Each structure stands twice: as structure tokens, then as C-alpha cells.
Amino acid sequence: MVCLIFKKRTHTCGELRASDIGKEVTLMGWVHRRRDLGGLIFIDLRDREGITQVVFNPEKYKEIHEKAGELKNEYVIAVGGQVSPRPDGIVNPKLSTGEIEVLVKDLDILNTCPTPPITVSSEVRPDEITRLKYRYLDLRTGRMQSNIKLRANITKATRDYLAENGFLEIETPILINSTPEGARDYLVPSRLYPGKFYALPQSPQIFKQLLMVSGFDRYYQIARCFRDEDQRADRQPEFTQIDIEMSFVERDDVLDMAEGLMTRIFKDVLNIDIPRPFPRLSHEQAISRYGIDKPDIRYDMKMEDLGEIFKDSAFKAFSETITSGGIIKGIKVEGYGGASRKKLDDLNEKAKEMGAKALFWIVFTEDNIKSSIKKFLRPEDIENLKKKFSVSPNDLVLILADKKEIVHRIFGEFRIFLTEELGLIKYGDFKFLWVIDFPLFTYNKEEDRIDAEHHAFTSPLPEDIEFLDTDPLKVRASSYDLVLNGVELGSGSIRIHRRDIQEKVFKIMGLTMEEADVKFGFLLRALEYGSPPHGGIAPGLDRLVMLMAGEKTIRDVIAFPKTQTAFCPLTGAPVTVSEKQLGELKIKLDV
């Protein structure tokens, strides 16, 4: 085997066209597939840019043809030869290079490869642990190559847009201080300060606010964030945010900028036009219509309040719910009237498992209804329901009568479950949504305390400031969530920059300024030194790429992700370290 490259690569494997016929070229890449016809040998040669068929002809280059007999999948080779037309005009329309092939006269085997545990040319994916252990092979597959390229294109569009709009890319520290708020920190022991630790940032939140105080006006960073919490399909121990902060802005300025960024990304990367402005729902509207604070609005299936219709129903489950302060709501499942009785019973079971007393169903047929509560329904009820839901024949209406929270939670989940069941979700439909007007505070039952819903520096809506003194739980925040297809892409807020309001907020949370200083320290001091009004947002890059790639997990858009137990099968991290290393850190293990 010759390991030296005998000459320069002239083209990539995705480049050659009919117009190149006759050229002498050198291609380098991996053996994607081989088709050995006994005489002729065809190799699909693959690199990042594509696949080119190269052909070994024993009549023309006997020795080279013999050497080609050694080639196996994933060997790395260099071939030199002449770009030739496919004979008889047999083009391969599946390949961009399908009009031509390279007749090989020089072959160099640059490297060999054992039978790989992952078949790069196959659509079939091995078990995830195998994929992660041999991630370098997994990343060779077309699907992963395209995901990683998509990600690079998205970050490029992000940088282009933000740079054009006056944002500076500024790095912030990775070794920072641990704060008690939020998620569990990843800690890094300090050698120079035995017994003390750095934390890895959960987000650059504090630093981006400091940069506003410093007068940088508009900042962004493609920022790595670390959270030591349990993993999910859309959560990794380290993930990436497009972190943005702006000075001298109000909420709508941030929303406008973020919309501009998102539409630019979709236009540049997928050539999709996303209409603006994005629809907005208040938190309250989102919950009461969809039962969830991040609704997927690619499909309708809104909850309708049926309290008016059923308030004096003879059906006790309805009338008693109203008297006891509960609510009656329903959703229409279009075209699901043909569902079997068993299916409907299953839905009822599911609802009960989730804490409902019962789920009632009504199927609208051409001129009648089928229903679990038919005998309780008055003719006018049916008419009212038809009107309320504008039903067509074969529609199903599901009704829950229960406590508000239960009804909302169950329908919130049912919407998601039913659309999957009905196959309503297709790739290519992207529906953004803003959820705004979150409550500024939530009541913490366990601790009998009022907590910040977003974080302690989130500004109240200007028109709600008066309620800080009278009814804090009524105060809405200048915060916003960006939702795409039912996935929370990111959240942000306008920050408090006035000391009197900050003090009030701390007071409501049961903190004196002194206590707050211990807890939040230098940020508070910085804010006092002439902080401009500022606010920002931080869309999650991994989730955005995942949705745009049509993948179900962010692991498929991260080059080297970890398992659900935060383990890296490729490198073995985390690992035990030597006594010497521990000694330097003055750390004794107790495991």
C-alpha cells in the first residue's frame, strides 16, 4: 500500500459534468459501493460533495484493474483518469455526476478499512450506542452529513444576519461562578483555590447583560451552555444557544429582530418564506385554547368552552362541574368519527390515567350522533355543539368536565397525541408562534413563597407595574417564548434596569437588597452603574436545526453528542482520573 498522495486532487466527487468530458482528473474519496462485473469494475467514489462513478476496464488498463480487485467498502483511494461519457447515453439521474464516469488509469490506495460496523451506504441505522461509539463512521452517512452541513449553513445565516444588523459577536467565559438559581451546575475544581469550584455556564445570561452595561449595544454569541439535568430527545448536557442581547429596546424590538433572524435563516438555508409577523398568543390564551404554553399551531383543534351550553344540563357530571367551579371544554377531532369503539374507550382510559374523571365523546354522522352521553344531550345541545365546532359529518368531539388544570393538561396532551395518531404532521410545514405576557411570578406551594417565573431580572409589563404593590401574582412579565411547531425554541425578556422596580421584585420574592446582593452580587452592582434598558432572547440552535432537518432528536444534529446518561461511548467520558490529578486539586473521593 502506498500512503503518499501521488498527486493533487483536481475535483471533488460531486463536481464533474458532461462539460468536463475529456479532462484528465484526479479524485480522492471513499469507496461507497463496488460493482464487480468480473471484467469491468465500477466504484462509487464518495466524498463530502457527492458521488462519482469510476470504472476500471481491464482491456485498457489491465494492471490497474487487477489492483482494483482489492478495493473494499470505505477504503480511501485516489484515482486518476479521464472523464468519459456514459456509453449509449446511460445516465444515472439519481447522481448529479450521473452523466459521466471516470475511466481510471491510476489508482492509489491511500488507506484500507475493516468491515465497518456501520454501513455508510445504507439507510438502515444501527443501534444508537453503536452509532455513537463509531461516530466518525456514522457521520459519513448521507443523512448525518446533510444534518451537519445544514447546521453550518444555519450558523452562517445567523452570523450574516446579526452582523448585518449591527450585532457584535463576543465570547464570554466558560469557567464562571456557580449560582444557586436554575439548573444543576457542572463544576470544575480549582487547583489554585483548593476546595473551590468554577461552574460551567447554564447560559451567558449575566455576561450578556454586563456587555449591555458596557455599552456594546448589540451582542450575540453562538454559545455553548451546560446543564447537569436528566436528558431527553431534545436535551443534552451541553447544547448551543444563539444568544442575543440588545440595548435601548422594548419587547417588540426584540421580537422583530428575532423574527428577522428566523425568516432569514429559513430563506437562506431552505429557501422557505416564513410569513411575518409571527402570530402572538398571550400565555393565558395559549393555555385556555391549547392547554399548553407552547402550542403546535400547524393544526387547529382548539379547545372550546362549553360551560354556557351545559350549565343547566340534566347531566350531573356537567352541572356539578360548573357548580363546583370546574370547567367544561371540548375539542373537535376532524374526520375521526370512524374511530372504533375500542379506540374511543382507549382515549377515555388514557384520560382517566391522566387524572380525569371521564372523557365523553360525540361522533357526528350525516344526520345523527353517536355518543357516550347521548341520553343526556338535548336537541339544542347538539345544535349548539354543531355551531360551536362547525362540525362536519364524521367529526368527533371530545369533552372533559373537570377542574381547569386537569382539562387543560389533558387536552394539551391529547392534541399532540391525536395529531400523531392521525398522521397530521408532515415535514416542511413550519409555524412560528410567540407566547407573550407570562406571569412575572408564580406561587411556590411547597415553600409558601413567590418565585420569579422567568428570572429575577425580568421586567414587568409597564402597564402592570402598579400591581406590584397590590396583587403581584397578577403582574405580567415583559417576557416571551418563541415556539416552532410545538417546540420551545427559546425565551427571553426585557430586563429590569430601574433600581426601584428591582427592589420591589426582590421584596415580593422575600429578599432584601442585602440578601439579593449575596445571591446575585456583581450583576446588581453593575446594573446600578448606568445600565441601559435592555433585553434579549436565546433561541436554541440544536432544536432549530433538529426541526429544520426533520429529525426527532437533537443528537442527530450534534456531531458528538452524549447518551441519555451523559456518557460518551466514543471517548469514554466521563472517566476516572489519577491520584496525582486529584491530589493537585486536594480532592478526596467518597464513592
Next chain:
RNA sequence: GGGGUGGUAGUGCAGUCUGGCCUAACACAUCUGUCUGUCACACAGAAGAACGCGGGUUCGAAUCCCGUCCACCCCGCCA
């Protein structure tokens, strides 16, 4: 911390509910042979797994039971 699904040749899977017909099937990959227009090449043949690991029940366990490890999905958690 809790619930669920899965673990069988290099890879993907069948078999497990209902134990014996399993001397574990099939496909891809691998190896050998034939083949000069294939492009998921085709055809003929071969090799490759004691069924995640440990224990138990049984005349007999891939299959039943207990424990355990790993992966994935979900709840909690993730301001």
C-alpha cells in the same frame, strides 16, 4: 427518583405471549466462484450467533421467574 420499550451473527431483524419441531430463520455486509455496462449489479456457494450479563424453575429455557447492566422514549427535573 419513577413508568415504558428494547438487547438474538459485523449490521438490521424473525422467533419469546403459547418452553421441546431452534442443530436459531431471513436480509445486508463478509469470503469463494462465474460474469464487460453496472449503478441497491446479478447468479451459485460458504463461513459467521451457544440468544446482554448473573442466578433460578424445569426432564428440557432465546422463550418462564428473580436480579443486574446498557440503549432509547416519557414523567419528575431542566429559572
